[in-house]
Amino acid sequence: MSGHSKWHNIQAKKSKVDAKRGKIFTKIGKEIALAVKNGGPNIDTNAKLKDVVAKAKANNMPQDTIMRAIKKSSGEADSVNYEEIVYEGYGPSGIAVIVNVLTDNKNRSAGNVRHAFTKYGGNMGSTGCVSFMFQKKGQMVIEKTDDIDEDELMMMALDAGAEDFASEEEVYIITTAPEDFGSVREALEANGLEFLEAEVKMIPDTLTAIDEETAAKFQKMLDALEEDDDVQDVYHNAEFPEGWEE
Structure with a gap:
């Protein structure tokens, strides 16, 4: 699939x-x-x-x-007075970026996020400017090991209600509708499976390929955002160059 x-x-x-x-x-x-x-x-x-x-x-x-x-x-x-806020915008070379924030100071968070965008060649946009390029999905990532049979895992996931199953070089990726994430995850946990990642997130419909120079600049933007204590998650549609490391 x-x-x-x-x-x-x-x-x-x-x-x-x-x-x-x-x-x-x-x-x-x-x-x-x-x-x-x-x-x-x-x-x-x-x-x-x-x-x-x-x-x-x-x-x-x-x-x-x-x-x-x-x-x-x-x-x-x-x-606890945290407010959940979602910011949207573009990174360098038009990369679509969504930033989820959990904050007790909206003005501080808005200023910090805007600064990270503008400092590294991006710009904040209005609500909805890039979110239409993403889908909210549950996602579980499982490391490939000799103990896991791919076909069995795929059938287990689909029988539990998963929408999609993908096999990559190092991992299996199981995708669900947001409302089915909990039940599918629990079904897999009941079979002794552990996850490298398990959360509901924003997944891009398509990826934007970027070159080495843009990748270096965008990684600095990601670092700046993720160093911010108010920023919970950053989602984007950048496809880094093959073998590229920050």
């Missing part, structure tokens, strides 16, 4: 940068806090919290750290 390819090309850079900066646990902690505030601390009854916990596990967040974050958030729920 056809899949959304170039996972390693597009997504690994975000995870790599976040891990390098030591910020990803803090960012997931904010998502946990918001999920607890909106739906309570019970993972079994709070679907959003369950999804965030899956994302935390995929990012190697220790179980005790996750539970501490939930416990802390349940005690501070009334003081």
